[in-house]
Amino acid sequence: MTPPRAAEPGTAAVVGTGVIGVGWTALFLSRGLHVRAYDPAPGAQERLHADLAALGPFPGHTGPLPTGNLTWAASAGDAAAGAGFVQENGPEREDLKHALFAELDEAAAPGVVLASSSSGLLPTTVARGAARHPERVLVGHPFHPPQVIPLVEVVPGERTSEEAVEAALAFYTALGKRPVRLRAEVPGHLANRLQAALWQEAYSLVERGVATVADVDAAISHGPGLRWAVLGPFANQHLSGGPGGLAHVLAHLGPPTERWWRDLGEVTLTPALVDTLVDGVHDELGDLDGPALAARRDAVLAELLAAKSRTELP
Template sequence: MAVIVDIRTFAAIGAGVIGSGWVARALANGLDVVAWDPAPGAEQQLRANVANAWPALERTGLKEGASQERLHFVTTIEACVADADFIQESAPEREELKLALHGQISAAAKPDAIIASSTSGLLPTDFYARALHPERCVVGHPFNPVYLLPLVEVLGGERTSPATIDAAQQIYRSLGMRPLRVRKEVPGFIADRLLEALWREALHLVNEGVATTGEIDDAIRFGAGLRWSFMGTFLTYTLAGGDAGMRHFMQQFGPALELPWTKLVAPQLTDELIDRVVEGTAEQVGPRSIKQLERYRDDCITSVLTAIREAKARHGLHADE
């Protein structure tokens, strides 16, 4: 089966936060982008989101031909995907909606185009069931902001061809991303399952009055979060075991796993808990707008990425390690 690897035209189905991020990343990589979203005012919001992301993309480096002017917004799915080499769907997380969308997308797309979904947990075997060419359909699950964070989880359904998965990973690499092959179809994939566990525990801590939302965020950003940005959990704990490494760490701290410290089930989302979370985060946001905070976040991410890249070079590590 022939699939396109050297892409020139990128189609974005859905132009919300995730879809906008894909559009910005594709434009920054010198591609033509065609976008579609049925929501009122979607084109204006999309262009505003791309413009807000562009300064950070300029700091990380634009590829030859990168331009916001290469974005074309159309009014039908068919017009969006007809000439696209690669299609990224970022519609809301509703299986019936995605089933219907991919029936339309696959019927209108070129026979060698790859079709990807940004779903954060739905299984491709299920929502690609009506696709005409499920062998060239994958999941490419990114992380916000898509235009800066390199991770993208890639997996196929039961009828996805291995060639499509390989080609999709190659395309994502060409867009400056770090594809992570998910070995099995499992709800939530890898990263979101880890994040969900942390999120549930954070809600319990707020609900029980142990800490405010700001204090919990401080516990992450001034502690584990700094290490996670360059080392992850397993390597961090390996170092915590000293020269004996992970085996010593597991022997020393493994018994604590049996203690009832954490609660893996989610707390009941009562009005009181929701209000406490909303009030806490509103205090954290303060007088700043979301767009201002997005620019601050982007500045921090680009600074961290640059610092890590430079540190790896000093220690003889490859940028992808």
């Protein structure tokens, strides 16, 4: 067996170049890394270059990306060979993850972190494919678009070493990301579970006819969502309690809040509800072009992140 090639400092592998992989590639290139990319889909290399060229400015980068530092690999193993960090973005299927991580584990140099962008699979499950070095496998879950949103959820598995966790945290931090380490594995990790809780009640309110899709979007984007973009739910709740802070809020509003919890809806995504939600989005957005709306959103996010960077916040 040929030993793995030594890791090259300043080189990252991006395996899977769909929506998330494009974002990671753009971020890595913008921060001066050399990127070795691979995706087995037909035409993936051409799409990656086209998608990178179509990206607008994002925090920490303006102008064309240095695509001269981007190399297309012949396989997932070829991408991982010599890389100093591996970011995997394949489909959310256990069998495919296992096959992919077996190849990455075989090719990557010992000690190189193998991070999965999986939005819901547990790292212990993903690591079953890495028989040689499961201790270097973890989840490094970004939020779309990865080149814009700072959050990365770093989730170790049962056999992940502390060295791998620390290396991942340091790597993402050096890129300007805001990594959050989870203390336990749960399906969906942290932020997706919080989103799922909101979606459940949002879907229920629409299904029950309490509000339209547009009403729900407005209630969040013009209400608590503005505060949540600056401080998290606990910090904002603490501020709403005045001098007494969170203790005052929980003492006085805790009991009614518990009653609201008991009244929250449980929903099933029936075909009728799916049609209602999809039609509601179409009614809300009308003929507004999706990419154009995304570009506007990202421009506002960039201004918000710039403002946050100038302000001392938790």
